Amino acid sequence: MKAMKKSFKATISNLIVALIYTVVIVLLIYVIFGNQISVAMALVNTISIDKTQKVVEETKLDLNNMKLINYPEYGTQYGRLIIESVDIDLPLYFGDTLSILSKGIGHSSGSYFPGEGGSILCAGHNYRGYIYDLYETKNGDIITIETNYGTFNYEIYDSQIIKETELDKVPIQKEKEILMLYTCYPLDAIGHPTERFVVYANLVE
Amino acid sequence: MKKFISMLFTFILILLVLLTTILLISKSTILNESYILKQIEEEAYYDKVAENLRESFKSNILQSGLEEEFVEELIDEEKIKNDINGLVNSIYNNTDYNIETESIVEKLDGEIERVLDSRGSVLTDDAQESIDRFIKAMSNVYVNEIVLIEGSQDVLKNIVSVINEYINIVIIILIVAIVVFAVLLALVNRNIKFLGKVLFANAFIIFFGYIFINWNINVNNILMFTESFSTMLSNIISKYMNVYLYVAILYFVIGIVVSILSGILGERKSSKH
Incomplete structure (x- = not known):
């Protein structure tokens, strides 16, 4: 009984002393390595993302300022692009990386959104199931962009073949709402084509 | 004076055990090629x-x-x-x-x-x-x-090779130092009560570190290179952290056993006197 009591006492005293040592050592570590620890934590947190589901605010168009309220997130689908005359109906994504283009039409992040009154630059693969038939379109055909904030109709008025480096042929401006939709050219090219087939369309509705 | 030496040696012993624990866990997990390959396989x-x-x-x-x-x-x-x-x-x-x-x-x-x-x-x-x-x-x-x-593998290669070159010798030196300080403390105190303190303190420090890191960093949110790489990295870090938690629990349990034993031995000694 006495031994048990002594053992209990020894354990408790050890725990208390160990706690004191812990506090001293933790404080010591904090004083010596505090800055380095903070930097390391900050570094790790910069490569961390919040995976909790974010509430996505609905995209709206401010008609007075011709500007979107709550832009869609990069890489997400925000509408559909339809060309009835050649049977094209594809999801429209914000962004135009190869991975986005493999899902549908990509909207270049450096251009304006439908309704904002400027150049809208969109791209798609010339693969079947994508915009393979874009070459079949004619002047006067209608390209429709359906978004959750409105539907926009554009009438094709021109098309041309350009070099991939001829960026002046797809100018980004804010004076007039123009949709420029392009795909790789020539149609049967093998490899990384260096030309693009672009159709130009004016906003009509 | 005797008390001061005992306190100082206990303090040093706590640090030595802590450092050895960190090195041993790292050596058998993240610094071990077979362990990493096993994790890669398990993570598909x-x-x-x-x-x-x-x-x-x-x-x-x-x-x-x-x-x-x-x-x-x-x-x-x-x-x-x-x-x-x-x-x-x-x-x-x-x-x-x-x-x-x-x-x-x-x-x-x-x-x-x-x-x-x-x-x-x-x-x-x-x-x-x-x-x-x-x-x-x-x-x-x-x-x-x-x-x-x-180039990322070259950076990793340099870090891992330097660590692996010295880790064994450092661990040996630390273990020798632990034995020396433990013997010295046993001679100074004429009991093994200090072992309980050392183990408890290590359990507390490791547990505090575990809580602190988990509080400040959400390992599951780490995004590095690709999503699949990030998931694998997060899981490896989580498992690595969990090893510390198990070791802290083990130290705590052994600390209790040692404290009870030292109490019993102390009682026997005093009844002999």
Whole structure:
């Protein structure tokens, strides 16, 4: 009984002393390595993302300022692009990386959104199931962009073949709402084509 | 004076045990090639890389004029596994590993030739250049998916090789120091009560560190290179952290046993007197 009591006492005293040592050592570590620890934590947190589901605010168009309220997130689908005359109906994504283009039409992040009154630059693969038939379109055909904030109709008025480096042929401006939709050219090219087939369309509705 | 020496030695012993624990856990986990390879296997990382490659190849194939289905011809799961293992091996053994893309280039060349023959096309200089660019891009896609960031393995190689070069000798020195200080403390105190303090203090410090890191960093949210790599990295870090938690619990339990034993031994000694 006495031994048990002594053992209990020894354990408790050890725990208390160990706690004191812990506090001293933790404080010591904090004083010596505090800055380095903070930097390391900050570094790790910069490569961390919040995976909790974010509430996505609905995209709206401010008609007075011709500007979107709550832009869609990069890489997400925000509408559909339809060309009835050649049977094209594809999801429209914000962004135009190869991975986005493999899902549908990509909207270049450096251009304006439908309704904002400027150049809208969109791209798609010339693969079947994508915009393979874009070459079949004619002047006067209608390209429709359906978004959750409105539907926009554009009438094709021109098309041309350009070099991939001829960026002046797809100018980004804010004076007039123009949709420029392009795909790789020539149609049967093998490899990384260096030309693009672009159709130009004016906003009509 | 005796009390002060005892306190100082206990303090040093706590630090020595803590450092040894960290080094031993790291040596048997993140600094151990077999452990990492086992984690990669368990996380099905090879399959995830193959899936990512499928997507990346598809993205490039869609603009190339080749059939989408040809992607499957380019996916060689055995090669992916060998390349990842080779890369890990090169990091842990400080050797060079070259990811060969010759087989991908050959397959692409063969398919392009077949398509061109079937069309009866004649290659112009521009067309050849465009094909070369495409093949180069596809090779880069493969290498980037395996290596993730060019040069990253060299940085890791340098860190791991330096640590592995000295870790064994450091651990031996630490263990010798632990034994020396433990013997000295046993002689000074004439009991083993100090062992309980050392183990409890280590359990508390490790537990505090575990809570502190988990409080400040959400390991599951780490995003580095690709999603599959991030998931694997998060899981490896979580497992690494959990080992510390188990060791803290083990130290705590052994601390209780040692404290009880020292109490019993102390009682026996005093009843003899």
